Amino acid sequence: MSVALVGAGPGDPGLLTLRGAELLADAEAVVYDRLAAPALLDLAPPGAERIFVGKAPGDVAMTQDAINQTLVRLGAAGKRVVRLKGGDPFVFGRGGEEAQALERAGIEFEVVPGITSAISAPAYAGIPVTHRGLSTHVTVVTGHEDPAKERSDVDWEALAAAGGTLVILMGVARLEEIAARLLAAGRSGDTPLAAVARGTRPDQQTRRSTLGEVAEGGLPALSSPAVIVVGEVAALDLSWFEKRPLHGRTVVVTRAREQSSGLRRRLETLGARVVELPTIQIEDLPFELPELTGYAWIVFTSANGVSAFFERGLTASGLDARALAGSKVAAIGPGTADALAQRGVIVDVTPERFVAESLLEALPADGRGERVLIPRAEQARDVLPDGLAARGFGVDVLPVYRTTRAEPDAADLDAVRNGEVDCVTFTSSSTVWNFRDAIGDLGDVTPDVVSIGPVTSATAEQAGLPVTVEAAEHTIDGLVAAVCDLLGTKR
Numbered sequence: 001m002s003v004a005l006v007g008a009g010p011g012d013p014g015l016l017t018l019r020g021a022e023l024l025a026d027a028e029a030v031v032y033d034r035l036a037a038p039a040l041l042d043l044a045p046p047g048a049e050r051i052f053v054g055k056a057p058g059d060v061a062m063t064q065d066a067i068n069q070t071l072v073r074l075g076a077a078g079k080r081v082v083r084l085k086g087g088d089p090f091v092f093g094r095g096g097e098e099a100q101a102l103e104r105a106g107i108e109f110e111v112v113p114g115i116t117s118a119i120s121a122p123a124y125a126g127i128p129v130t131h132r133g134l135s136t137h138v139t140v141v142t143g144h145e146d147p148a149k150e151r152s153d154v155d156w157e158a159l160a161a162a163g164g165t166l167v168i169l170m171g172v173a174r175l176e177e178i179a180a181r182l183l184a185a186g187r188s189g190d191t192p193l194a195a196v197a198r199g200t201r202p203d204q205q206t207r208r209s210t211l212g213e214v215a216e217g218g219l220p221a222l223s224s225p226a227v228i229v230v231g232e233v234a235a236l237d238l239s240w241f242e243k244r245p246l247h248g249r250t251v252v253v254t255r256a257r258e259q260s261s262g263l264r265r266r267l268e269t270l271g272a273r274v275v276e277l278p279t280i281q282i283e284d285l286p287f288e289l290p291e292l293t294g295y296a297w298i299v300f301t302s303a304n305g306v307s308a309f310f311e312r313g314l315t316a317s318g319l320d321a322r323a324l325a326g327s328k329v330a331a332i333g334p335g336t337a338d339a340l341a342q343r344g345v346i347v348d349v350t351p352e353r354f355v356a357e358s359l360l361e362a363l364p365a366d367g368r369g370e371r372v373l374i375p376r377a378e379q380a381r382d383v384l385p386d387g388l389a390a391r392g393f394g395v396d397v398l399p400v401y402r403t404t405r406a407e408p409d410a411a412d413l414d415a416v417r418n419g420e421v422d423c424v425t426f427t428s429s430s431t432v433w434n435f436r437d438a439i440g441d442l443g444d445v446t447p448d449v450v451s452i453g454p455v456t457s458a459t460a461e462q463a464g465l466p467v468t469v470e471a472a473e474h475t476i477d478g479l480v481a482a483v484c485d486l487l488g489t490k491r
């Protein structure tokens with residue numbers, strides 16, 4: 001019923017406010033521009049209208065007037081509108097003008113402040129904008145104006161005289177002139193200066209210099225967006241973000257989107273840029289839940305199998321974990337065991353290594369005619385059922401889901417083909433084969449391949465994707481450790 005001007009933060013999606021997330025989750029229309037992180041758009045319901053209003057420098061998809069009119073039109077139509085704005089809406093974001101337009105049109109609006117790049121980009125570069133003993137005030141100023149203009153709105157002389165910390169937004173193009181002007185007004189040539197480009201994003205870059213050097217053209221070309229910090233604090237280097245082990249690295253995740261979030265989050269926390277290239281998707285398979293009392297063992301070989309069995313088997317039949325009371329439960333690895341624990345079941349057996357062969361070893365050597373149920377994917381290896389049958393178990397395989405091919409995004413496939421990624425991770429044989437099909441001929445490009453375990457590795461070799469590193473522990477954590485080993489040694 002109203003329009004919310006929501007600060008999207010500087011780029012790291014984790015820096016959105018809770019109120020912002022709440023409004024996005026309930027939005028009917030989201031109006032966004034280039035500064036908004038794609039991950040934030042995913043927080044809006046799939047059915048919400050997504051309206052891009054551009055605004056890359058030099059490529060103005062929509063004028064400010066047209067944006068204002070769009071907001072007024074959507075607001076007047078009674079929609080719940082979120083206008084996502086980079087950083088904070090009222091810090092050089094022209095959010096004030098949007099609010100004025102809404103007010104004039106009599107449309108209710110709300111402002112959700114965001115984390116501004118003026119403070120957060122320096123923070124992610126390890127620069128506190130104020131610091132005891134070094135700086136008692138901070139001024140945020142636009143560098144967009146021509147500093148040589150006769151009557152400038154920015155009084156660079158007064159700013160130079162005031163000292164303290166100066167944070168310049170939109171200043172990359174005119175940095176040299178600005179530095180010269182500050183020097184001419186009396187700021188010392190030794191004054192430290194830092195430029196933080198693409199702050200809080202996985203490809204953040206910080207360059208340090210001095211005002212004097214920069215006035216002489218001393219700072220190499222910066223990618224945008226960037227903030228410039230001038231003042232004693234710019235010499236502080238409490239760097240942490242750019243020091244993370246995978247900072248600046250790009251890792252491809254080929255798991256199904258439904259399962260990729262854990263791996264993705266772990267890699268991102270270590271600093272990697274993650275390209276999600278889901279090559280498979282999980283599809284529900286209809287199945288009839290058998291009478292469970294006759295099974296001595298229920299053996300789960302994936303977290304997917306657990307969720308399908310519980311949600312579409314037990315829950316759908318009006319049952320819960322107590323239906324498993326008479327059976328022992330085995331899980332192939334910690335991910336599967338976790339999925340069971342979340343549903344109130346503590347497993348009796350997990351193998352030493354997280355592959356079917358090892359799980360087989362962990363189960364009783366003599367089946368004595370006992371019955372085993374294996375809820376799992378439609379297509380899977382038969383090591384486990386065959387092995388158990390050979391030991392005298394009565395084995396029932398219950399297919400509860402299937403994996404089918406997903407169509408990955410063309411731009412993401414191109415990133416791999418162009419050698420723009422540092423490694424590709426595989427968590428199962430099906431991800432390997434479908435990746436191979438989707439990517440086609442890689443020519444001379446040979447991305448490093450990291451595999452979760454021996455079975456996946458063998459498939460990768462067979463598919464012409466030689467494995468660079470195999471996870472020592474065949475789990476998602478093991479895979480992440482292998483990626484760190486690989487990209488760590490290459491540094």
Ligand code: SAH
Binds near residue numbers: 035196200201
């Ligand atoms: N409202 C925004 C600022 C918009 S003006 C905010 O509060 O952050 C656009 C300018 O913001 C860019 O020219 C650049 O100076 C700065 N900026 C935005 N995002 C940035 C980022 N991730 N890293 C560094 N600077 C950024």
